[in-house]
Amino acid sequence: MQLSPSIFKAYDIRGIIDETLDPSIAKLIGQAFGSEMRELGETDIVIGRDGRLSGPSLTEALTEGLLSTGINVIDLGMVATPMVYFAANHTIRGKKPQSGIMITGSHNPPNYNGFKMVLGTSAIYGEQIQSLRKRIEVKQFATGQGSRTTFDIFPMYLAYIVGDVKLARPMKIVVDCGNGVGGAFAGQLFRALGCEVQELFCEVDGTFPNHHPDPAHLENLQDLIKNLQTSDNELGLAFDGDADRLGVVTKDGQVIFPDRQMMLFAKDVLSRHPGGQIIYDVKCTRNLATFVKQHGGEPLMWKTGHSLVKAKLKETGAPLAGEMSGHIFFKDRWFGFDDGLYTGARLLEILSKETDPNQTLNDLPNALCTPELQIACAEGEPFTILESIKAHAKFPTSEAINTIDGVRVEYADGFGLARPSNTTPVVVMRFEADNEAAITRIQEEFKLAVLAAKPDAKLPF
Template sequence: MHVFHPSILRRYDIRGIVGETLSEADARAIGRAFATQAAAVDASPSVAVGFDGRLSSPALEAALVEGLSDAGASAVRVGLGPTPMAYFAHAHLKTTGMIQVTGSHNPPDHNGFKMMLAGKPFFGGDIERLGAIAADGAWADGQGSRRDEDVSDAYLAALDGGFTPGGRPLSVVWDPGNGAAGVLTERLIARLPGRHAVINAAIDGRFPNHHPDPTDPATLRQLQAAVAEQGADLGIAFDGDGDRLGVIDGRGRILWGDQYLLLLAREVLEAHPGAPILADVKASQTLFDEIAAMGGKPVITATGHSLIKTRMAELGAPLAGEMSGHVFFADRYYGFDDALYAAVRLLSVVARLPGTLADWFDTIPRPLNTPELRIDCPDEKKAAVVDGVRARLKAAGAEVSEVDGVRVSRDGGWWLLRASNTQAVLVARAEAPDQAALGALVDEIAAQVSREGLDPAALRAAAGLS
């Protein structure tokens, strides 16, 4: 039997602090329990296994493979690389499942596991069953096999296939942030037209230059400086495992996930008129309005890459994205979140614009909005707080979307409050046509969470308001 630390089995993946809540023994148990579940799908299961560049990843990967083998599975080791390469290996090699050892965009001492089984996200109840199998010691026994498989050439060819020739040559600066996509980024740009430069390409699990999370503006400063220095058209950033995309234009301005998704949607809707385009509940209303104006069907979804992939498959959607930078292409691709592929598609669109990316950015509506506002809240209280806020809003007759938490429409704007799936926090966001209206919405959020016994004192400062 094996019991995991209660904090690491999360809704979408498994994450912990190495040496505190996550160990090699956990990795071995994860492999063995996952192989047991895979055996219910395939009598001779095979599992593609990859790992990111964190210092703890090789040892965790080795223990994981041992666990898979002990339960009779064939471990197909695709090696060091971004999570999307492991997703690709699962599809390309037709394995029963896949596991990537990765801490994603978390701090260097964190690590974890992202999984798929039979072509579908492995999350929620799947992860709960994995924990139960380990706790009961109800796993399969067997003698599996292990082999190495280099899929990098095939993966690069698939990425290259996302580029549509034509348009003007671009100057691009890339920043993998010393994450797992560094080596492949250097190989990828050699296949693309235009002028390209890479900073922080060396894979280094200590992340010596900046934390690899392109949703944090502070992590993009080095890229902004490099774009300015080189006079580049745009900059591309990845997170630690290459499934989140960051974009800045030639003037150093950040394009958030809902903004560059709008540009990507235009090309996709030309090929798929009237198709559903998905974005998470944190996205700007501008995105949904503009998708509708282009003839698409905007769909608001719950936040979370596994939920979005599942919903895409249900609706047959060719494109989806979320504010965290995950972009999902089912148009000419596999439907999983791949920041490298999304970057290639973006470059091919930008190259064919009548002007620069910065010129296009000037043309789109840009209401004022806050960054993600985080309010500390114990895990066991999060759902109750959101439920309490929801009940008051509905009693007051407010216009509320309940797709994920509560999204409240107000005159020309909206605010959101939802429970984080990965941290002991509530996440809030607001959007409004002007500063005064934005401040009023943030004050309304503060008043609501205060009535639930939480301290909203830092909200206005975090929102950039006085």
């Protein structure tokens, strides 16, 4: 198969099986990554895969590529993405691998797969991912003969979480893993914490026969909502395909989006880190910054993208970060990587102290807001549209404009956002306001800005 530059994304490598990704490409990625490791003086790596049907063959080929560069591979088998990150933070059989690769298509359709990568303790993104592509194109590979071993990381991971997280009382919960890889671990983890757990779609099945494993979309949470209406379960937790993101549903069927979850976590974390920075991405509610300040913290808005947020967390030493997509990063009591399973455990720890968890969640500050809206574009076009908006657009009733990641315009009564997606050719938009009239006014200003940059844009509002 010819190497397609399109698989080298902003935060990971991702392609369609037998169209842009196959074992021959996976082997080249192993050779390139192993060569980068050798240049850093690294010799050991942990690898894992999710439940996708293409996982085993890609694992074999990736391993072959890594071994050929003299890298020793510790194969964790089928695991959640955060277990690879966890293993890269621990000593395994006397070795401390600081690099890791997870073979996962995350929440993409079944015919996708890809690679999330940690190189020498840091998630790689942007230019580092492009440098792998360039290395493959010129075949600049190290040579050597590495060794391969296997290791079951789950007992160590489970023991660490159970040793850290303590529930004030047992809770009755329902978990929906959408047949993603989290289903192999979630029930056991939450039972070990003392919960009574009902499992929905926890059989790992790479065809995702029931619904898509992506809790960011409401249609994928309907089974949880129905279960909570007809059972005595107190809370619903949903996980994406590789279990690094969490969705939360209350007893009365309300979805608590991640920017509101972050309020609960920030309050808890700031009780131990007074004055601490709390990082959140540009898609999050403006209520989060207000809430963080009220609880003695320093809010810091940053770019969207799990690798970018992870890097900012490392740079600032902040105890907590989170994204609207559901990636939550605890440095407080944890290792600073995104982990849906651990985030679920921390949520239960907080809610188990409350007499009415449902009320606690529903009482979190809320606002009138749109879901993520998208404008379809040609490849590369979103970036030129945003550059044009930054240069020319006027937002007459705005108070401030933030251009850290696209354009986020703050108003006295809301905000509007337009940013180029780093993963697909779309402009992502989101709006929040105190009332319908304000949302309509803000959207009207954005409509004029977008149409001036792209007159044929099909607006989703």
